[in-house]
Amino acid sequence: MKIEYFKNDKCSVCKAMLPKIQTIAKNFDIDIEVIDVIENPSxxxxxxxxxxxxxxxxxxxxEIKRFARNFSISEVINTIERYLEISNKE
Incomplete structure (x- = not known):
């Protein structure tokens, strides 16, 4: 499993959300890739x-799920937990 986090350095919400997403990745032992949309637009x-x-x-x-612009940390956590629960049953 992997998380791709797309951000822009001028976005204050991106700056606030990044540490939270990194914590989620660490807690679930998921790789995370942070992509700056200005530095790497392609x-x-x-x-x-x-x-x-x-x-x-x-x-x-x-792609399992995509969250854009307006989303909560709990939505991200719930999606990961649900996916892990389903994939462990298989």
Missing amino acids: YPAQKLVFTVPTVIILDKEF
Whole structure:
């Protein structure tokens, strides 16, 4: 599992959310990649990321869930917990 976090240094919400997302990644032992949409515009374009912050949760390079602009930390945690619960049953 992997988290891709898309941000922009001029975005105050991105700055506030990043440590929270990093904590989630650490708590669930998930890799995290932070992508600045200004410094590297081609990758966000390929992923169809049009706003920041955007969080994409991946498993084996397949997108499980995407959160963009207005989302809560609890939504991210609930999605990860639910996915892990389902994948452990298989």
